[in-house]
Amino acid sequence: MAQSxxxxxxxxxxxxxxxxxxxxxxxxxCERVRAQYRALAKALPGVDLHYxxxxxxxxxxxxxxxxxGGWLDxxxxxxxxxxxxxxxxxxxxxxxxxxxxxxxxxxxxxxGVRVFVADNPDEVKKFRRYRDEAELLLRVxxxxxxxVSDLSRKFGxxxxxALELARLAAKLGVPVRGFxxxxxxxxxxxxxxxxxxxxxxxxxxDARKExxxxxxxxxxxxxxxxxxxxxVESISRFCAPIRKALAGLPKRIRVIAEPGxxxxxxxxxxxxxxxxxxxxxxxxxxxxxxxxxxxxxxxIYDHARYPVRALREGPLHAAVLAGPTCDSIDVIAEDVPxxxxxxxxxxxxxxxxxxxxxxxxxxxFFPKATVISVNQEPGDHGRVIEV
Numbered sequence: 001m002a003q004s005x006x007x008x009x010x011x012x013x014x015x016x017x018x019x020x021x022x023x024x025x026x027x028x029x030c031e032r033v034r035a036q037y038r039a040l041a042k043a044l045p046g047v048d049l050h051y052x053x054x055x056x057x058x059x060x061x062x063x064x065x066x067x068x069g070g071w072l073d074x075x076x077x078x079x080x081x082x083x084x085x086x087x088x089x090x091x092x093x094x095x096x097x098x099x100x101x102x103x104x105x106x107x108x109x110x111x112g113v114r115v116f117v118a119d120n121p122d123e124v125k126k127f128r129r130y131r132d133e134a135e136l137l138l139r140v141x142x143x144x145x146x147x148v149s150d151l152s153r154k155f156g157x158x159x160x161x162a163l164e165l166a167r168l169a170a171k172l173g174v175p176v177r178g179f180x181x182x183x184x185x186x187x188x189x190x191x192x193x194x195x196x197x198x199x200x201x202x203x204x205x206d207a208r209k210e211x212x213x214x215x216x217x218x219x220x221x222x223x224x225x226x227x228x229x230x231x232v233e234s235i236s237r238f239c240a241p242i243r244k245a246l247a248g249l250p251k252r253i254r255v256i257a258e259p260g261x262x263x264x265x266x267x268x269x270x271x272x273x274x275x276x277x278x279x280x281x282x283x284x285x286x287x288x289x290x291x292x293x294x295x296x297x298x299x300i301y302d303h304a305r306y307p308v309r310a311l312r313e314g315p316l317h318a319a320v321l322a323g324p325t326c327d328s329i330d331v332i333a334e335d336v337p338x339x340x341x342x343x344x345x346x347x348x349x350x351x352x353x354x355x356x357x358x359x360x361x362x363x364x365f366f367p368k369a370t371v372i373s374v375n376q377e378p379g380d381h382g383r384v385i386e387v
Contacts, residue, residue, distance in 0.1 A: 005031055008374040009269055009348075011311050017372065018346060023273040024290035024369035026357045028056075030064045031375040032267040037068050040224065040259055043239040047246070050094055052222060052260030053079045055354035060373030061264060062086055073258040077107045084111050094219075096180070096258065098123060098139050098155045109133050117180055117219075119157050124165060127174045137180040137219055138165050140203070142196045156181065159199050166212045176213040178253075179203055182221030185261060185302075189233075190241040193220060197245040204253065217254045220246075224262040228351050229307050235262070261354040268353030270295040270306075270369060274345045275324060284319045286341050291323010291330040293363040295349070295356045299332065302355035308332070311346045314339030321347065325364040 007013060008027050018025055041049060050073035051065040057079060062072065063086055072088055074080050075097040083093055090112025097104070098119040105116065109130060118124045119139040127134050141156025157165055162179065169176045179200045183192040200218055207215040220242070225232040232238070246255055272290035279285070290296065298304040308321060316337040323330035332349075341347075349356075360368045 005375065014269075014271055014311065014346065014348060017374075018271055018273075021370050021372055023271060023346070024288075024295060025271045026268055026295055026352070026369045026371045027271065028058060028060055028268045028353065028371065028373040029375055030060055030267070030373055030377075033061055033064045033263060034068060036263045036266060037065060037070060037259075039235050040239075040257075040262055043236045044242065044246075044257060046255065047220070048254065048256045050256055050258050051263055052096075052258045053082065054358070055260040056264035056268065056356075056358055057082060058357075058371065058373065059086060060376050061267070061353075062088070064376065065263070071256070073260070074108070074113065077104050080108050080111050080113060090114070094137070094256070096137075096219075100126065102126065105130060105134070115177065118165075119155055121165065121168055124169050124174060125172065127169075128172045131172065131174045135175045135177045136169060137178055137217060138162055138169070138176060139180045139182075140196070140200060142181050142183055142192055142199070159203065162203050163206055163210070163212075166207050166215075167210070170212045176207075176215065178215050178217030178219070180219030180221065182258065183223045185223060186225045187223035188225070190238055193223070193242050194245045196220070197242070197249075201249055216252055217256065218249065219256045219258065222258045222260050222262070224259055226262055226265040226351060226354075229305050265351050265354035268356070270349040270352040270356060272347050272349075272369075274341050274343050274347065276343060277341065280320075283335075284317070284338075284340065285322055286319060286338070286347070287322050287324060288332070288347055289324050289366070290369055291325060291332055291366075293323060293325050293327070293330055294360045294366065295352060295369050296323065296332050297359040297361065298352070298355040301359050304355065305333075306352055307350040308336060309348050309350070310338050310341055311348065312339050312341060324366050327364070 008029050050071040052073040071092040074095050093113050094115040095108045095113050096117045098117050115135050117137045117139050139156045140162050181196045204215045272288040274286050275289050276287040292299050318335040319338045321332040
């Protein structure tokens with residue numbers, strides 16, 4: 001990290017930022033974005049990293065990735081528009097949603113994006129009218145029940161159907177660059193990546209043998225894990241089997257990846273304030289001004305459990321953290337060890353960059369957290385940008 005880096009996740013800096021911007025607050029540290037990007041780039045040398053906007057589509061994060069020389073993974077018209085506003089080179093973007101409306105395709109093409117993903121005959125046929133403008137990656141499904149979110153349950157064709165899909169594209173004159181896969185979110189290990197690489201390597205070779213297109217690209221997706229309440233392998237160790245598997249590909253194959261959570265997750269924290277408390281059945285309940293309908297929405301949609309801590313010190317006791325809404329489901333954590341808190345004390349959720357603010361709502365008319373980014377430019381000395 002930069003020599004003059006100011007860490008916004010320390011208690012003093014958190015308090016300073018809350019005093020200035022209020023609560024609830026999401027603090028994005030762009031220096032941590034850089035660190036995560038660089039760590040993954042080092043763990044996967046030669047792989048082009050397309051940051052997936054979905055978990056944290058924040059301009060500061062996207063701009064930081066672009067300044068690092070990264071690429072972008074876009075999945076919706078809104079994400080395409082954000083990339084365009086930030087002057088992202090469309091040649092460094094791919095559109096990876098396997099199911100698209102015609103207007104989504106047209107909007108992306110109008111923005112200059114040329115590479116799309118499809119996973120079934122109906123989707124391939126949508127590109128017949130755009131065959132002179134667009135190229136495809138064909139997404140292959142590799143079911144992975146061990147991951148937190150099995151994305152191949154919803155998207156991807158069976159490996160045995162992939163070549164037939166490539167033949168259809170060739171018949172329609174739609175150019176295909178290669179194959180893609182996504183093993184799922186928060187993978188426990190790299191075994192499914194290795195299996196998918198081996199299968200797709202054979203598919204690429206078979207497609208070239210049949211002269212179905214260029215087939216010079218393999219997209220290995222994301223799934224790279226981060227630490228929440230439980231430790232995970234270092235990214236270098238996690239990616240070691242992937243590096244070995246990729247080393248067996250022909251040199252002419254371009255490999256890309258779609259990291260999202262790995263870059264965004266550790267790069268933000270959520271800060272909330274105790275707005276009330278009550279003793280129930282021998283435990284303190286602390287009611288915060290943020291909850292599962294807000295920044296902690298990832299507990300519902302992403303199955304995440306975030307490490308939480310209080311800025312106040314003292315003996316720890318099992319307590320309950322609840323959100324501000326009138327809904328009984330709005331409980332963040334049960335039996336979490338906390339000191340005795342007072343109204344106005346601050347509680348911090350760690351590793352809250354991915355699938356938190358992005359999926360938050362304003363249910364019950366509680367506003368979403370204010371989002372600020374810190375250290376957006378290298379050597380910023382902690383300069384804050386509010387969104």
